[in-house]
Amino acid sequence: MAMSFDTIIRGGTVATAADTFQCDVGISGGKIAALGENLGEAKEIVDATGLLVLPGGIDSHVHIAQPSGPGIVMADDFSSATRSAAFGGNTMVLPFAMQRKGESLRAVVDAYHAKAEGKCHVDVSFHLIVADASDRVLGQELPALVEDGYTSFKVFMTYEGLALSDLEMLNVMSVARDTGALVMVHAENYDAIRFLTDRLERAGLTAPHYHAASRPIPVEREATHRAISLAEIIDVPIMIVHVSNREAMEEIRRAQVRGLKIYGETCPQYLVLTAKDLEGLNMEGAKYVCSPPPRDEASQAACWEGLQQGVFALFSSDHCPFRYDDPHGKLAPKGRTSFRWVPNGIPGVETRLPILFSEGVNKGRIGLDRFVELTATNPARVYGLFPRKGVIAIGADADLALWEPELEVTIRNERLHHAVDYTPYEGLKVKGWPTTVLSRGEVVVEDGRPIDAPGRGRFLACGTPEPCRAGGGRIV
Numbered sequence: 012m013a014m015s016f017d018t019i020i021r022g023g024t025v026a027t028a029a030d031t032f033q034c035d036v037g038i039s040g041g042k043i044a045a046l047g048e049n050l051g052e053a054k055e056i057v058d059a060t061g062l063l064v065l066p067g068g069i070d071s072h073v074h075i076a077q078p079s080g081p082g083i084v085m086a087d088d089f090s091s092a093t094r095s096a097a098f099g100g101n102t103m104v105l106p107f108a109m110q111r112k113g114e115s116l117r118a119v120v121d122a123y124h125a126k127a128e129g130k131c132h133v134d135v136s137f138h139l140i141v142a143d144a145s146d147r148v149l150g151q152e153l154p155a156l157v158e159d160g161y162t163s164f165k166v167f168m169t170y171e172g173l174a175l176s177d178l179e180m181l182n183v184m185s186v187a188r189d190t191g192a193l194v195m196v197h198a199e200n201y202d203a204i205r206f207l208t209d210r211l212e213r214a215g216l217t218a219p220h221y222h223a224a225s226r227p228i229p230v231e232r233e234a235t236h237r238a239i240s241l242a243e244i245i246d247v248p249i250m251i252v253h254v255s256n257r258e259a260m261e262e263i264r265r266a267q268v269r270g271l272k273i274y275g276e277t278c279p280q281y282l283v284l285t286a287k288d289l290e291g292l293n294m295e296g297a298k299y300v301c302s303p304p305p306r307d308e309a310s311q312a313a314c315w316e317g318l319q320q321g322v323f324a325l326f327s328s329d330h331c332p333f334r335y336d337d338p339h340g341k342l343a344p345k346g347r348t349s350f351r352w353v354p355n356g357i358p359g360v361e362t363r364l365p366i367l368f369s370e371g372v373n374k375g376r377i378g379l380d381r382f383v384e385l386t387a388t389n390p391a392r393v394y395g396l397f398p399r400k401g402v403i404a405i406g407a408d409a410d411l412a413l414w415e416p417e418l419e420v421t422i423r424n425e426r427l428h429h430a431v432d433y434t435p436y437e438g439l440k441v442k443g444w445p446t447t448v449l450s451r452g453e454v455v456v457e458d459g460r461p462i463d464a465p466g467r468g469r470f471l472a473c474g475t476p477e478p479c480r481a482g483g484g485r486i487v
């Protein structure tokens with residue numbers, strides 16, 4: 012007897028991290044209920060003829076509504092960021108709940124839930140940023156938060172007020188090992204950056220592009236090596252986030268070859284931008300200030316190699332949205348005095364997938380299966396959301412993005428949906444764009460048109476990350 016579904020996606024080409032095949036997708040109760048042909052009746056038919064049907068992207072590294080220093084305000088709240096995410100083919104994002112020194116992590120988590128409440132267009136889980144590795148945080152708060160589904164912590168090796176000492180990193184890693192959580196590491200050497208920044212400023216070299224000179228590749232390579240060594244001492248898996256160059260990538264590869272569970276992530280800015288982009292006239296370069304900074308073409312090639320060869324398991328946006336022409340953003344008065352004070356981060360949640368699809372799949376650098384793996388399946392596995400998320404399989408959430416693989420788009424800020432007044436990818440031509448997006452079976456973007464659904468996105472507790480599970484294989 013033919014079943015009846017809420018929705019059938021008909022006539023598309025389904026692609027997963029393993030396979031690409033023609034079939035229809037039957038959806039009931041927000042879940043994928045059937046894959047096959049002639050599925051029968053449904054209340055709604057979505058015609059996917061000529062389209063690719065992919066798992067919705069999971070952007071596992073975004074910053075939303077984070078406090079960012081005196082007078083600096085992030086452009087996106089949870090509404091605009093998750094709406095922008097949906098328009099870029101994503102059905103889930105993982106932002107950070109950021110602790111500041113002296114704060115209770117639990118109170119921080121509650122505050123971020125309050126910021127997100129009623130606003131999200133797609134589903135959300137949180138990573139924790141541990142800035143204050145006090146005995147109470149290590150002994151009580153982190154273990155309780157892991158139990159509640161916050162199973163990944165980011166630690167910083169740089170930034171005033173955020174950087175942890177090696178001892179503090181070891182303590183956080185030790186809690187992660189005991190509780191089955193994954194530590195994400197921002198690997199840059201704080202003292203080296205301070206030394207170089209002071210020297211550049213003394214020489215009057217304060218324009219935005221000196222940001223890149225203040226954090227050269229050895230700053231990242233050394234910290235990457237040190238983070239790996241600390242993880243080896245504790246015997247715990249870690250994720251090195253936003254890797255920008257060959258030397259850091261090779262540190263990760265070497266550790267992997269030695270059998271350590273060291274994971275890596277890279278981002279669009281390290282594939283299509285270089286330090287030259289920071290050299291714009293006047294303050295224009297501020298639009299590209301992020302850390303680590305974009306490097307050069309050889310570094311871009313190395314990041315592609317890392318994606319192709321499985322050194323990197325994740326491709327995330329590191330969406331970190333500040334307006335440009337705004338005293339609370341990139342043009343904050345202090346930022347005009349030195350690159351040191353320019354808010355650090357660039358937007359990209361909506362452009363992440365089209366950039367990788369176009370530069371990767373359409374240009375033959377990676378296959379469609381690898382695209383799905385890097386952008387949806389691996390994030391779900393790495394952060395304990397699989398198999399509910401990140402896959403087209405019976406029983407999974409019906410989080411789907413329908414792509415027009417040949418659609419040519421010139422990226423312009425005016426077509427994006429974030430609350431930022433620029434995109435660092437302005438003018439970049441891409442081929443392939445997601446035009447219809449379903450979150451748990453509900454259409455949230457239809458043929459490029461908005462379906463306003465703030466508040467329908469849910470918080471999801473994360474399970475134990477796969478890298479932290481006993482016997483868990485390496486995710487590549």
Ligand code: DUC
Nearest residue numbers: 197302329331355356
């Ligand atoms: N690190 C991030 O992960 N995002 C923005 C800035 C930074 O330093």
Ligand code: ZN
Nearest residue numbers: 197252253302
């Ligand atoms: Zn970082």
Ligand code: ZN
Nearest residue numbers: 072074329331
């Ligand atoms: Zn980030």
